[in-house]
Amino acid sequence: MRVTYADIAAAHERIKGAARRTPVLTSSSADALIGxxxxxxxxxxxxxxxxxxxxxxxxxxxxxxxxRKRGVLAFSSGNxxxxxxxxxxxxxxxxxxxxxxxxxxxxxxxxxxxxxxxVTYGKDEERETVAARLAKExxxxxxxxxxxxxxxxxQGTAAKELLEDAGALDMLVVPCGGxxxxxxxxxxxxxxxxxxxxxxxxxxxxxxxxxxxRAGKIVTIAVPxxxxxxxxxxxxxxxxxPLVQRYVNExxxxxxxxxxxxxxxxxxxxxxxxxxxxxxxxxxxxxxKVKAKGRVGVxxxxxxxxxxxxxxxxxxx
Amino acid sequence: MRVTYADIAAAHERIKGAARRTPVLTSSSADALIGxxxxxxxxxxxxxxxxxxxxxxxxxxxxxxxxRKRGVLAFSSGNxxxxxxxxxxxxxxxxxxxxxxxxxxxxxxxxxxxxxxxVTYGKDEERETVAARLAKExxxxxxxxxxxxxxxxxQGTAAKELLEDAGALDMLVVPCGGxxxxxxxxxxxxxxxxxxxxxxxxxxxxxxxxxxxRAGKIVTIAVPxxxxxxxxxxxxxxxxxPLVQRYVNExxxxxxxxxxxxxxxxxxxxxxxxxxxxxxxxxxxxxxKVKAKGRVGVxxxxxxxxxxxxxxxxxxx
Numbered sequence: 001m002r003v004t005y006a007d008i009a010a011a012h013e014r015i016k017g018a019a020r021r022t023p024v025l026t027s028s029s030a031d032a033l034i035g036x037x038x039x040x041x042x043x044x045x046x047x048x049x050x051x052x053x054x055x056x057x058x059x060x061x062x063x064x065x066x067x068r069k070r071g072v073l074a075f076s077s078g079n080x081x082x083x084x085x086x087x088x089x090x091x092x093x094x095x096x097x098x099x100x101x102x103x104x105x106x107x108x109x110x111x112x113x114x115x116x117x118x119v120t121y122g123k124d125e126e127r128e129t130v131a132a133r134l135a136k137e138x139x140x141x142x143x144x145x146x147x148x149x150x151x152x153x154x155q156g157t158a159a160k161e162l163l164e165d166a167g168a169l170d171m172l173v174v175p176c177g178g179x180x181x182x183x184x185x186x187x188x189x190x191x192x193x194x195x196x197x198x199x200x201x202x203x204x205x206x207x208x209x210x211x212x213x214r215a216g217k218i219v220t221i222a223v224p225x226x227x228x229x230x231x232x233x234x235x236x237x238x239x240x241x242p243l244v245q246r247y248v249n250e251x252x253x254x255x256x257x258x259x260x261x262x263x264x265x266x267x268x269x270x271x272x273x274x275x276x277x278x279x280x281x282x283x284x285x286x287x288x289k290v291k292a293k294g295r296v297g298v299x300x301x302x303x304x305x306x307x308x309x310x311x312x313x314x315x316x317x
Numbered sequence: 318m319r320v321t322y323a324d325i326a327a328a329h330e331r332i333k334g335a336a337r338r339t340p341v342l343t344s345s346s347a348d349a350l351i352g353x354x355x356x357x358x359x360x361x362x363x364x365x366x367x368x369x370x371x372x373x374x375x376x377x378x379x380x381x382x383x384x385r386k387r388g389v390l391a392f393s394s395g396n397x398x399x400x401x402x403x404x405x406x407x408x409x410x411x412x413x414x415x416x417x418x419x420x421x422x423x424x425x426x427x428x429x430x431x432x433x434x435x436v437t438y439g440k441d442e443e444r445e446t447v448a449a450r451l452a453k454e455x456x457x458x459x460x461x462x463x464x465x466x467x468x469x470x471x472q473g474t475a476a477k478e479l480l481e482d483a484g485a486l487d488m489l490v491v492p493c494g495g496x497x498x499x500x501x502x503x504x505x506x507x508x509x510x511x512x513x514x515x516x517x518x519x520x521x522x523x524x525x526x527x528x529x530x531r532a533g534k535i536v537t538i539a540v541p542x543x544x545x546x547x548x549x550x551x552x553x554x555x556x557x558x559p560l561v562q563r564y565v566n567e568x569x570x571x572x573x574x575x576x577x578x579x580x581x582x583x584x585x586x587x588x589x590x591x592x593x594x595x596x597x598x599x600x601x602x603x604x605x606k607v608k609a610k611g612r613v614g615v616x617x618x619x620x621x622x623x624x625x626x627x628x629x630x631x632x633x634x
Contacts, residue, residue, distance in 0.1 A: 023340040025362065044588045045342065264624060271361040271620030273588040303588030307581060311628035 003149045003243060005191035008156040008184065011058040015157060018057050018090055022046050022158075024165045029269050034285045036292035039166035043158055044274050044303025048114070050230070051158050051181055051301050052083035052145075058154030059143055060087045068093050073140040075131040077103040078230055079302055080145040085116035096140060098131045106306060146180030147237025156184030162297050163192045170294030175280035175301045176200035176251070177231035179209050183243035185299065190247045197293075199250045201284040203228040203259065203277075209236045210251040213244060227256045227313075230277030230302060252290045254283040260313060262286045266300070275305040320466045320560060322508035325473040325501065328375040332474060335374050335407055339363050339475075341482045346586050351602050353609035356483035360475055361591050361620025365431070367547070368475050368498055368618050369400035369462075375471030376460055377404045385410050390457040392448040394420040395547055396619055397462040402433035413457060415448045423623060463497030464554025473501030479614050480509045487611030492597035492618045493517035493568070494548035496526050500560035502616065507564045514610075516567045518601040520545040520576065520594075526553045527568040530561060544573045544630075547594030547619060569607045571600040577630060579603045583617070592622040 025040045043051035060072060071094030074084040081097045088095035097111050101120035111118055121130040135142050144151065158181065163169060172189050176182040182200040189196050202210050206224030212235065220235040236244060254262075259276050262283035266274045274282075278301045284290040285298065342357045360368035377389060388411030391401040398414045405412035414428050418437035428435055438447040452459050461468065475498065480486060489506050493499045499517040506513050519527050523541030529552065537552040553561060571579075576593050579600035583591045591599075595618045601607040602615065 020343075023342075025340075026337075028364070045340075047345070049588055267590050268624050271366055271590040273584050273590060307585050307631055311631040314624055314628040 003152045003156070003184065003187050003239070005187060007149065007153040008160055008188045011054070011150070011153040012157045012160055014061050015054055015057050015154060019054050019157070020045065020047055021161055024162060025270065025272070027270050034292050037295045039162065039169065039295065039297050040270070041158055041162040041297060041299045042272060043299060043301050044272060044278050048079070048082045048086050049302055049304040050079040050083065051155055052079040053086060054157050055151035055154030055180060056080065056083035056143065057087040057090070059148060059150040060084070060091050060093055062150055063093070063141060067141050070139045070141065071095060072143050073098065073131060073135050073138070074143045074145070075127050076145055077107055079304055081107070081111045081116070082114060084143050085111050085114035089115040096134065096138065098127060098134065100127070104306065146178035147239045149239055151180050152184040152187070152239060152243065154184070155181040156188040158299060159185035159188040159297070160192065162299070163189065166295070166297060168295065169193055169196050169297045171197045171199065171292060172297040172299070173199045173201060173281035173284060173290055174299045175231065175277055176202045176209050177277065178233040179236045179240035179244050181299070181301060182209070182248065183240040186247035187243060197250065198248050199252060199284070199290050200244065200248055201280040201290065202251065202253050203231050203280065204253040204255045206231050206233060207253045208234055209244060210253055212236050212241060213248065213251045216245070228259060228277040228280060230275065231280065250290070252284045254280060254287055254289055258287045259283045264314060272300070273303045273305065274300050275302045278302040320469045320473070320501065320504050320556070322504060324466065324470040325477055325505045328371070328467070328470040329474045329477055331378050332371055332374050332471060336371050336474070337362065337364055338478055341479060342587060342589070344587050351609050353611060353613045356479065356486065356612065356614050357587070358475055358479040358614060358616045359589060360616060360618050361589060361595055365396070365399045365403050366619055366621040367396040367400065368472055369396040370403060371474050372468035372471030372497060373397070373400035373460065374404040374407070376465060376467035377401070377408050377410055379467055380410065380458060384458050387456045387458065388412060389460050390415065390448060390452050390455070391460045391462070392444050393462055394424060396621055398424070398428045398433070399431060401460050402428050402431035406432040413451060413455065415444060415451065417444070421623065463495035464556045466556055468497050469501040469556060469560065471501070472498040473505040475616060476502035476505040476614070477509065479616070480506065483612070483614060485612065486510055486513050486614045488514045488516065488609065489614040489616070490516045490518060490598035490601060490607055491616045492548065492594055493519045493526050494594065495550040496553045496557035496561050498616070498618060499526070499565065500557040503564035504560060514567070515565050516569060516601070516607050517561065517565055518597040518607065519568065519570050520548050520597065521570040521572045523548050523550065524570045525551055526561060527570055529553050529558060530565065530568045533562070545576060545594040545597060547592065548597065567607070569601045571597060571604055571606055575604045576600045581631060589617070590620045590622065591617050592619045595619040
């Protein structure tokens with residue numbers, strides 16, 4: 001279950017034409033603010049608004065004919081749901097997404113908009129139980145949100161593109177939930193830029209990977225309460241964690257209070273809409289939780305944010 | 318005072334390395350909404366957040382040593398001010414910006430942040446009078462916001478890049494204030510894609526170019542009241558209008574009420590911050606004021622919007 005650079009290069013070939021090669025933006029204002037030369041990999045401008053499409057498309061396109069016929073299932077109320085739905089639509093694979101019944105209507109609609117069937121579950125039911133029952137009943141393949149080598153390899157293509165487009169980097173800073181993006185980017189970066197200092201950033205309330213990284217073993221936390229909804233994971237996985245241990249140099253965290261102004265700075269100064277999770281890496285640089293040096297790659301992982309929510313937050317921040 | 322494609326090609330060489338080659342984004346959601354294949358030229362991601370930097374840099378870099386020493390003056394409370402200030406900073410030319418004393422503090426600060434001296438005038442004074450007096454006193458060259466061949470040629474580089482990056486276009490839709498951007502883009506496009514249908518879009522309240530286009534002569538209107546603050550012009554100029562007459566196929570207008578939802582659609586679905594003026598062209602397509610056909614270039618001219626204002630508007634729209 002190891003993931004190597006060859007897996008990422010193969011994933012990159014597979015997703016070509018389907019995933020977007022997202023732009024790498026620079027900003028002299030950001031450079032002045034941080035005191036380093038920053039290269040922003042804009043996965044908020046990826047299809048469906050987040051890097052998740054890379055991994056989902058890479059995973060679905062490797063299914064055999066029999067599995068494709070049966071279809072795939074994912075449980076997520078976030079970007080993974082839309083990523084699997086869109087990848088399925090493009091590949092002609094039926095998709096079933098399991099979501100909590102109280103998921104925002106905008107997310108239910110968006111996922112259905114990509115052609116997925118959505119099944120909701122009540123607050124008295126366990127998501128895993130519902131998903132397992134449905135997968136068994138329908139004989140569908142479950143696509144996990146991060147803990148799978150095909151998902152990790154797909155996410156790693158973001159760092160491959162960034163290094164190809166920005167050139168050598170001294171440091172790479174990546175948002176971290178279950179570490180699918182972080183571990184994939186770490187594999188690609190360690191191969192292409194061996195000396196690069198690789199940092200993962202989590203919300204302070206959801207520091208499962210940071211705790212695990214420091215303990216040297218997987219630590220499980222309670223479901224975290226954070227505005228970084230893409231990083232509400234309770235533990236890294238058996239695929240992602242060994243890669244983090246092997247290739248990542250540093251883990252850092254930022255609080256929601258630190259995250260929000262950094263996020264709006266990106267909106268106001270760089271003219272891009274970034275979701276809270278997507279702004280984690282940049283927030284760590286703004287707050288000096290991570291000390292930037294030289295040429296720094298900053299992954300902005302997604303831009304799926306409810307503008308109504310953002311408008312309300314803006315009034316408060 | 319004609320502007321030719323050769324002027325635009327020369328301007329493009331001049332601004333290389335200083336101006337950004339902004340990305341051309343695509344969106345399957347936008348294509349589905351409009352029923353055409355759209356290519357968004359993202360000048361909101363240009364330096365200082367708008368296309369204005371292209372023209373300002375092109376104009377300032379053509380000043381002689383004597384003029385450079387004396388410095389330049391511009392009157393603007395908007396993107397032109399920041400464009401001239403930044404171009405001056407990069408070229409080592411002193412800049413003086415004349416702004417109304419009630420201009421938003423954020424704009425005063427941003428302009429000063431680029432190193433410009435800012436002089437404000439009260440509501441009892443005429444902007445032109447103040448500017449003319451200062452220009453005379455200090456011997457400075459005035460850089461007009463749109464009605465100058467060097468400004469027009471600089472703005473035309475946006476369409477040149479768009480056509481180079483997107484390939485052949487059947488239609489090009491461009492926001493229009495004083496028609497600096499529109500006329501420059503029209504010159505470039507008529508040369509590179511002779512059959513392309515070229516459309517300018519104004520706010521309904523500020524339809525000076527549309528009225529002039531239809532009347533076949535320059536029509537002057539009262540200072541318009543519109544949220545599209547980059548298009549509050551009262552008349553096209555002696556340089557821009559003949560180019561509009563010669564090369565533009567169609568003019569259209571959208572109301573502020575039509576503009577706002579189209580602008581927020583770009584924020585929410587394409588994850589980019591676009592200012593009201595910047596969303597004019599897209600709004601005309603959304604509302605079918607302009608009927609899209611085939612491969613359509615859409616210029617998003619800028620992204621300088623006060624988030625506090627936008628958050629308040631979002632609650633209302």
